[in-house]
Amino acid sequence: MPDFVVVGGGIGGLVAARALAESGRSVVLVEATDHLGGTVARHTVGGIDLDAGAESFSTRGGIVAGLATALGLGAEIVEPNPAGAWLQSANGKANPLPELSLLGIPGSPLARDVTAIIGLRAGLRAQLEALVPSFYGEKADSLGELVRKRMGSAVLEQLVAPIVRGVHSADPMHLDIDRVAPGLRTALVRTGSLAHAVMDLRSDSARAGSAVAGIRGGINRLVVELEADLERFGVDVRLNQRVTSVEKGHVNVGRARIDGQVVLAAPGVLEPVEGRRVVLATLVVDEPRLDAAPRGTGMLVAAGAPGIRAKALTHSTAKWAWLAERAGGKHVLRLSYDDAGPELAETARQDASTLLGVDLRPEQVVDFARVEWTRPTPLTYSPDGISVVGETAAGTGLAAIVAQSTATTVRLLQQPGE
Template identity: 40%
Template sequence: MTPDPSSAEPSDLAARAAQKHVVVIGGGIGGLVAARECAKVGMRVTLLESADEPGGAIRRIELDGVVVDAGAESYATRGGHVRAFVEELGLADRIVAPQAGAAWLAGIPGVGAAPLPVGGILGIPANPFQDDVRRIIGWSGVWRAYLDRVRPPLTIGHQLSLGKLVASRMGPKVRDRLVAPVTTGVYSASPDDVDIDVAAPGLNAALTRVGSLSGAVQSLRDEAATARAATASAEDKTPGAAVEGLSGGMSALVDALAADLGRLDADVRTGVRVRSVRRAGAAWTVEVETAPVVDLPAVTDDEAAVVTELRAAAVESAAPVVEELAADAVIIATPESTARELLSSVVPDLRKTEAAASPEIEIVTLILDAPALDATPRGTGVLTVPGSHTAKALTHSTAKWGWVREAAGGRHVVRVSFGAQGEPAATAELSDTDAADLARREAAALLGVPLAPAAVLASHRGRFVQSQPASIIGSGARRRAARAAVQAVPGLAAVGAWLAGTGLAQVIPDARDEADRLRRTLLWD
């Protein structure tokens, strides 16, 4: 049995911890969290990040004087893990909820665009006769959906595929026009590939209990409303918000973690490429390379441009600086492809596990001079019916977040998303200029307002590799197999979305748990 660290004398624990060196490879949120967990018990921690700054999918950009999120802009409130962590970092006063306002659907056959119906789960309506539901699926879709209430239960409680369940119970129009836009926008996946029990916990059980899918949706919503009411009255939290953000942007979370690591004397290195990871007995060696430092003489302002080119050329032609770091343990916090490459020799069993598809998602952020958007004509954002638009979703950030609206000073910020599982981003082969123009045209179509090229004041294009969501059928088994292979090697841990599932609500608690497992092993085995 592993001893309980809480039973040790503090001085003994501190002495043991100080003798241990942990190298964390990857400076995204998972790596930052895991590094902090090790550093706060006194371990010596070195974090290596290949980019110029840590943060991974959480990035800030400045467009036309406005600082906004380029990647993740919020976190899911489920479980309360992220909020608790944010509060632990001293950021409680920066937590904000999105502004009230419904999202819209676009690309609806025969309709065009309409508000996303209220009162559903993942787009599944509790009442197909609602006006906002009927507007989207038509009377034929309504009556087909109503059959769910009168048809036999069949294989209730045993269906894995969300799309197949919805189509069999309520018909293809509900699946294609209501559910597919939500799963594509949220998970970048077809509803047929989404695991019900992960994406909508309790839905199968409620279906068994109630006898219809729409009734199960209503039952779960009633239970959730009761739980939220109890939580709100007890803790005075905003009821009903599925996501929260941070005033000033989610990058405040990265800043707070980096500052904490500095106070804990962790060594955070950026611009570092890890060449290899090796293990000999209980010792680890991490080989890294960094760009050479080129010293050139001081110059005048007029000469600065020339010297900058000379320095860049000198760095490119010079050999990189190679260094080997000795460690007692290694935490891999990189995307899946990089992790598998680094671990190919030290975790042979990992090669026996299946790698998940990881599509490249692109988000084009636009700053717009568009007074027509002042009235927020289509709420806080738009989801698209798959196949109807080249963009999968749009977020009207100045309508969704009060702090963005204030920072924009009368301008508008929109984020247009491209790409999904099995579908490359339409912007993938375009130049930045052409990608921004496509995003402008898509924004005009999705928001229902004309947007001339001159309306675009600034733009930014961000590329992100999206790990497979935990809600995809088969994802859980793949992740468990990969993690078991990693955990079988002493002194090794791996964290991040490819193992935890996408989203901070998955990545943060998983990184804390894995770091805790590793440090217990280091201190007590």
């Protein structure tokens, strides 16, 4: 009987299985599909190997960089083009995102790049929050509520909502502040203002370099190296086996049972997945006018922006120098949608043309790919005797998941009898 059964071979399960096996425990990893990685996936579009899911990671705490380094990828970590992204507002105008901001919350509400989006009056309203005692809004239930209370509806609706929609595929009124902006609440109390709190956190991340980073060749290289380590540490990886239920001390795959202490890294086993859908459209296009990166590294789109169905566009070849080299003069554009019909290739071409301000003709589209993901909602309870890792426990994003999965395995390895 193995010491541990890890259910799910996404980044959460892979990190847990590796850490447990590296410490000498016997581990079985059970994965429903025929490959590992989950949402950290790869596909080939127009002859170019690309990430089909996560394409960067937060540098917060050096967590993912630490993992990449341990996997031998330290020298392959790259920073994105500092040009940054733009915002397509509901009034149809495109502007660079405010430089000094955190999830759209401005560090300097009267800065020109803020008032260009929300107007001077809303900027003045937001500026007033510095005069309001820090306890006002500090206990807000959601990021949206905190922003609305302190800085007003314009900052919430015109800056924070579109950015959160593009980055977290969520409404800020449903987002836990401490999950998406760790340290923000404490910094608000310490500095006395939300704007100052943003500046405080921003200066921390500025000291640490860019807020996000990538890996030359794609984030999916993490999975390749994790898989190699599982083999090295003797993990028994079982693909194409869907776990149907888990109990304290064993998991069931249909009628078969695998005994061992359970580490659950797969959504949908304890509770049905009722998460949101994310549809990604990737276009490889041949258009030299895009060499100038007309909208920096891409665009976030406010709800209701006229004539556009995408919620975000990443100009991947403008964002990552290694990818521009590989694309040999072509451009990779990645658009995300909450939902999309069968005509997605055409919708994405039209959206990309509008967002980038460059008319992309059908014959300039070299290739197109569609990928669909369903993102899970957080687990609503802590199951007895089962350790849960991955997105349902840690929230979205590699940094949060790697940190929580590592902390969980440390705890498991320290428990009595281990």
